[in-house]
Amino acid sequence: MKLDYLQALKRVDAARGAWIIHGQEPLLEQNLLDAFRKSWQTQEIERQRYDIGSVSDWKNVFNGLNSLSLFSQQLAIEVHGNIKPDASGIKQLKSYLQHNEHNLLLVVLPKQDASSLKSSFFQTVEANGVIAHLSAQYPQDRQRILAQEAEKIGIQLDQDAWTWLMQHHEHNLLAAKNSLMRVSDTFPEHQLIQIEQLYACLQDQSRYTTYDLSDAMLRGNLAQSVKIFQYLIGAGEPHSLILWTLSKEMRLLMQLFEQPQNALQLGIWKTKVSDYQQALRRLNPHHFLSWPTLLLRIDSAIKGMSDENPEHLILQALAELCGTSLFAQTS
Structure with missing residues (x-):
């Protein structure tokens, strides 16, 4: 069954x-996960989380689905990563689906391309x-x-304010x-927000956006990237948006x-293709292998699941995208 975001929220x-x-x-991911976790807590469903770094990690996931604690009757396992199970894992998945009607396996993935959506998983x-x-x-x-x-925080916007907000942030829902x-x-x-309130509140935040950060990184301009990053943090932009x-x-x-x-x-975008191509010519593809792990470390630091400083890790990622390193490379 396929669902969109609003349909998923209802189920x-x-x-x-x-x-x-x-x-x-x-x-949307944050909202849906929050809804799941609240529901699990209300229903007293035991929750476990697994981060997938390799195909072999899926063994732990399927073992976990069969290891309900003595104090729980239902289990929800939350899986994060971008590595799908192999043939053996698919076999275990099918067995789980056939014999387990009460637990939930929730797999959280980044956007998938067409070939991934056709995979056996x-x-x-x-x-x-x-x-x-x-x-x-x-847009609708x-x-x-x-x-x-807006309803959650007790405000409404008139139509002009909506138009301005949508244009100001383009497609960035979190911002x-x-x-x-x-x-x-x-x-x-104010319960009814008009364009005057939005403009007065946000005009001083419009000097830099995450789109400016993307442009600076693609150009390999580390100094400008760090400057924009520091501005965004000072302006109250959440770490999760910068990680995205x-x-x-x-x-x-x-x-690419x-x-x-x-x-x-x-x-x-067609107008950005040359920027990405130039970035690839500047970057060392061998370094791509470390990027998924670095992103997972940033995510864990933001969520307080590690002792690392998320801003230090983000600066490391900025440098990687600009084609340099904050640390000496060892051979």
Whole structure:
């Protein structure tokens, strides 16, 4: 079964079996995971998390699905990564789906390309569970989602304000949500927000955006990238949004290296293709191997799951994308 974001939200409480959620909208992923975790807590469902760094890690996942603690009757296992199970893992997945009606395997992936969606892993889950694509392709979808976010914090926007907000943030839902929170805090006496309040609140935040950060990194300008990063942090931009930007650019560069003729199919704007091609000529593809691990370290640091400083790790990733290193390379 395939669901979109809003459909998936309505089915959270009854979710069992296997779900895959994938996309490149961090706000939608964050909201859906928050809904799952709240539901599990309410229903007293035991939760475990696994981060997949290699195919062999899937053994731990399937072993975990069969290791319910003495104090729980149901189990939810949350899996993060971008490595799919091999043939042996698919066999274990099919066995789990056939014999377990009460637990939930929730797999969280970045946006998948067409070939991945045709893989045995996706086909097995789609036939027996749920595939939720976290996207908001059309303006009316984005406005509907952001209207829910506005309602959560007790504000409404008139139509001119909506138009301005959507244009200001283009397709970035997480940044738009943060702007809604900022304008609510700045004008607590206003329940109906008009364009004047948005403009007054956000105009001083428009000097740099994450799009400027992407441009600087693709040009290999480390000094400018660090300057924009420091500005964004000072302006209150969340680490998770900056991580999303880093992850998107690293993923596109790695995919373009493997598929140099498919830039447009990968989602790279026509006007930006030459920037990505020049970046690839500057970068050492051997370094791509360390990027997924670095992104996982940043994610763990942001979530407080490690003692590492997320800003230090983000600076390391900025340097990698600019084609340099903050640390000496050892042979």
